[in-house]
Amino acid sequence: MKHSPVSGSPISHKVRPYSRVAVIGAGSWGTALAVTLAQAGCKTMIYGRDPAVIDEINSNATTQRFLPGVTLPKGIFGVKDMAFALERSEAVLIVVPSRSVRNVARQVAAHVPKGTPIAVCAKGIEPETGLLMTQVAEEELGDHPVGCVSGPTFALETAMGHPTAATVAFPFTYADRLKPHESPAARLAVSLTTESFRAYVSDDLVGVEIGGAVKNIIAIACGLMTGAGFAENTRAALITRGLDEMKALAVALGGRRETVTGLSGIGDLALTCASPTSRNMALGQQLGQGRARADCFDGKPVVVEGEMNAKSVTDLARSLNVAMPICETVRAILHEGAELGTAFASLWARPIEAEPRTMELSFDHPATDQDIATLAERIS
Incomplete structure (x- = not known):
């Protein structure tokens, strides 16, 4: 300009x-x-x-x-x-x-x-x-x-x-x-x-499009935990760390971090994760409440973009060696038969990391197997 x-x-x-x-x-x-x-x-x-x-x-x-x-x-x-x-x-x-x-x-x-x-x-x-x-x-x-x-x-x-x-x-x-x-x-x-x-x-087409693809998966994650009975702290953590996953994938593909902090990234993420008007959030909520997938949306064949993208996004991230643990957790629950409580408890017990990523720190989480099992039971 x-x-x-x-x-x-x-x-x-x-x-x-x-x-x-x-x-x-x-x-x-x-x-x-x-x-x-x-x-x-x-x-x-x-x-x-x-x-x-x-x-x-x-x-x-x-x-x-x-x-x-x-x-x-x-x-x-x-x-x-x-x-x-x-x-x-x-x-x-x-x-x-x-x-x-x-x-x-x-x-x-x-x-x-x-x-x-x-x-x-x-x-x-x-x-x-x-x-x-x-x-x-x-x-x-x-x-x-x-x-x-x-x-x-x-x-x-x-x-x-x-x-x-x-x-x-x-x-x-x-x-x-x-x-x-x-x-x-x-x-x-x-x-x-x-x-x-x-x-x-x-x-920045890459940054804009990655925001649109990843936000749907994070919204399903927020819905799952909301449906399981958790509230604002949990959703805020998922949105924030989900944004980090969005940035990492966008940058790996040549997009800009600045784009992901704009309307098509954090803006769309915040909207989709905050309201059951979003089909992605709604699907997560229903699954988190224990409904079978076939019974969600009163049995109607509703297209939920994040459901398919949970596989395609993580396939792409794996090929680029980009870690996306929240997206991987949603994929495991939707497509690999993972149990909700166990999957999210394992996500929360991952090694402790730094914010920002540039510090490149990682050390073991102090939680015991019993701690993880207790959280998994609470989620389930």
């Missing part, structure tokens, strides 16, 4: 928002983003697979299944033909579950005009490849700027106009550095900004 030769402060530029944006995915978050774009003045086409959802958007300006009680603003047009939406848009948001990003990106690639910027609004790491969601999309999309939108955002609150902030991240080319006000990140950030939604710009 250019600076004033006198004051050294950044020079403000007028940024052109996109006039037409396609949102691929008509679920709760996709529709909330469409609401925000329309309120900011963008003509917004939202594509969804369910014809009934699209018909309701166009006929009633509502989507009761995903955003109950919200009246959608003018400027949102539901479409049943993905190609129609893509061919008429200047920018695209892919807003689908992480497991669907590759397939949807492949479909988008067949119709989107060359060079159109595309933001992926899914959080996670692909299990088979260890790739971040933007990397998955890049493999399928080819010659397009690919970025992401991430931050502490519950869809319903966003659509209702609660003051909300998020990060728009894209790589910055040499041309973007010279004219940052013309970059995809800046233009999309302005396209999303309203009186209630505030967007920030980042060039």
Whole structure:
């Protein structure tokens, strides 16, 4: 960004928002983003697979299944033909579950005009490849700027106009550095900004995406211990040490620690770990109360991103030799049959370490086997 030769402060530029944006995915978050774009003045086409959802958007300006009680603003047009939406848009948001990003990106690639910027609004790491969601999309999309939108955002609150902030991240080319006000990140950030939604710009895709992937796992950990009857001290410890795990993985992949202390890191972590509105927190709570996985969410097949990411994130961390003990504990409970009390008691009895990591201290925890067994029984 250019600076004033006198004051050294950044020079403000007028940024052109996109006039037409396609949102691929008509679920709760996709529709909330469409609401925000329309309120900011963008003509917004939202594509969804369910014809009934699209018909309701166009006929009633509502989507009761995903955003109950919200009246959608003018400027949102539901479409049943993905190609129609893509061919008429200047920018695209892919807003689908992480497991669907590759397939949807492949479909988008067949119709989107060359060079159109595309933001992926899914959080996670692909299990088979260890790739971040933007990397998955890049493999399928080819010659397009690919970025992401991430931050502490519950869809319903966003659509209702609660003051909300998020990060728009894209790589910055040499041309973007010279004219940052013309970059995809800046233009999309302005396209999303309203009186209630505030967007920030980042060039650190790795840091932003790692925050979004890891926070879901930590939220499950917080839910597990909340469901088991523990309270604020425990959750604060998990959030703080979970943030440290998030930073370690981001830095190992080339991200910046500063990014992880921003909206897409600690911001999203704090939100997701603090409320059962989060499906990750809710899953943990129900499991911590002793429910079988099949009985959670009243037996409904609810997608919980952190459940899958508990494996993909720890697989990636293991390949990089990055220690993530909280994430490993969640993985052991969800996927390896570990008992809740024993797993968390063992986590608490790990060797004593230093804060910060740069001190590189480690020594044995003084707890006896009986101490660990007592804590495990209390948790269970």
